[in-house]
Every structure is written in structure tokens, then in C-alpha cells.
Amino acid sequence: MHNKMKSMILLAALLGATGAAQAEESVWTWLGSIWRQNEVNAVSNAAWQEECGSCHFAYQPGLLPTQSWDKLLDAKALEDHFGENAELDADTLKEVQAFAQENAADKSWYKRARKIAKATENGEAPLRITEVRYIKRKHNEIPEKMIKGNKDVKSLSYCDACHTQAKKGVFDEDTVRIPNYPDWED
Numbered sequence: 567m568h569n570k571m572k573s574m575i576l577l578a579a580l581l582g583a584t585g586a587a588q589a590e591e592s593v594w595t596w597l598g599s600i601w602r603q604n605e606v607n608a609v610s611n612a613a614w615q616e617e618c619g620s621c622h623f624a625y626q627p628g629l630l631p632t633q634s635w636d637k638l639l640d641a642k643a644l645e646d647h648f649g650e651n652a653e654l655d656a657d658t659l660k661e662v663q664a665f666a667q668e669n670a671a672d673k674s675w676y677k678r679a680r681k682i683a684k685a686t687e688n689g690e691a692p693l694r695i696t697e698v699r700y701i702k703r704k705h706n707e708i709p710e711k712m713i714k715g716n717k718d719v720k721s722l723s724y725c726d727a728c729h730t731q732a733k734k735g736v737f738d739e740d741t742v743r744i745p746n747y748p749d750w751e752d
């Protein structure tokens with residue numbers, strides 16, 4: 567079992583045993599809020615939000631495994647980030663790297679992040695979320711005309727063009743709306 571999970575259960579058990587009813591309740595509320603999450607952990611770091619949200623929406627770290635972030639968030643790699651210069655000063659880079667390390671798919675308990683971790687557990691470290699097998703499979707029935715041929719989408723990389731709650735880390739199919747194709751259903 568994951569160490570963090572182990573210590574949370576231990577903590578909950580201890581609080582229960584000492585009869586600290588109030589503290590116990592807040593721990594359970596907190597655990598519940600983690601276990602109820604279906605999606606990915608929202609972005610909670612201001613530098614990440616600002617620096618990584620200026621050209622596209624700020625992808626949540628839970629959408630890729632640690633090894634992918636290590637490759638993407640390398641100082642040299644950022645100078646040529648998908649053809650753009652996305653370099654960061656040394657301090658910001660450190661902060662952004664740490665945020666990715668702590669919240670990458672393989673470190674997260676959120677359902678979507680777990681699926682991404684599972685799809686890459688053989689060591690695959692794609693540079694794109696759209697290359698993760700699980701993400702590819704979820705979109706392979708959408709016709710190209712609704713993505714590349716759609717002036718309000720252009721590429722599958724722009725998650726928030728269709729996922730109306732992407733910024734909150736919610737990708738559930740019930741929250742999808744493809745621009746210019748209001749009636750599309752698979």
C-alpha cells in the first residue's frame with residue numbers, strides 16, 4: 567500500500583481510539599473528499615497556473631506520469647517546448663518541477679490519474695497527454711472534422727475546448743460539449 571495512504575489510515579485509527587471525536591470527524595471528511603474524487607487533482611500552485619496556463623490551459627500534473635514531467639520540465643527541453651520557448655527562471659522551474667513530482671499520475675489517488683498511471687506503468691513516458699493510450703482510446707471515435715477541422719477546437723490538445731470543466735480537473739463525459747456539434751453523441 568502507498569505510504570501516504572497507510573499513514574492516513576493509521577492517523578484515523580489513532581484519532582478514533584483516543585476518542586477525539588471532532589478531529590476524527592474532520593479526518594474522515596477529508597479522507598472522504600479524497601476518495602470521492604473521480605477526476606484529477608486541480609492545479610493548486612500559482613506559478614504553475616500562471617506559467618503553464620499562458621499558452622494553453624494549465625494541464626493538471628495528474629494527467630502524466632512523473633517520468634513524462636521530468637522530460638518536459640527540463641531547462642533545455644523548455645527552450646524548445648513543442649516549437650515554442652517556454653523557459654523559466656531557475657527558482658520558478660524548481661517550484662514547477664516539485665509541484666509536478668508531488669502530483670504526477672503515479673503519485674495521485676484520483677480516478678483519472680490512476681487510469682493514466684496504469685496506462686503508462688510499463689515505463690512509457692509520452693511527452694503528450696494525447697499520446698497516453700487511455701486518453702487516445704477515449705477519443706478515437708470522435709471524427710477528425712470535429713477536432714482538427716473544427717475552428718473552435720483545432721487539436722485534441724486543447725482539452726478545455728470540449729471539456730467544460732477541464733480547469734477544475736473534471737473530464738467526465740457528462741461535462742463534454744464539442745463546439746459547433748451540439749448534438750454529437752457516440
Ligand code: HEC
Nearest residue numbers: 617618620621625648650651652693694695696697721723
Ligand atoms: C510559450 C507557450 C507555452 C508555454 C509557456 C507552455 N506551453 Fe505547453 N505547449 C505549448 C504548445 C504550442 C504545445 C503544443 C500544442 C499543440 O500541439 O497543439 C504545448 C503542449 C503541451 C503539452 C502536451 C499536450 C498534449 O498534446 O497532450 C503539455 C503536457 C504541456 N504543453 C505542458 C506545459 C507545462 C507544464 C508548461 C509550464 C511549465 C507549459 N506547457 C508551458 C506552448 C506552451
Ligand code: HEC
Nearest residue numbers: 695696704713719721722723724725728737738739742752
Ligand atoms: C474535440 C473535443 C475534445 C477534446 C479537445 C478533448 N476531449 Fe476528452 N472527450 C471528448 C469526448 C466527446 C469524450 C467522451 C467520449 C465517449 O463518451 O466515448 C471525451 C472523454 C474524455 C475522458 C473520459 C471521460 C469519461 O467519462 O470516461 C477523459 C479522461 C478525457 N476526455 C480527457 C481529455 C483530455 C485530458 C484532453 C486534452 C488533452 C481532452 N480530453 C480533449 C472530447 C474531447
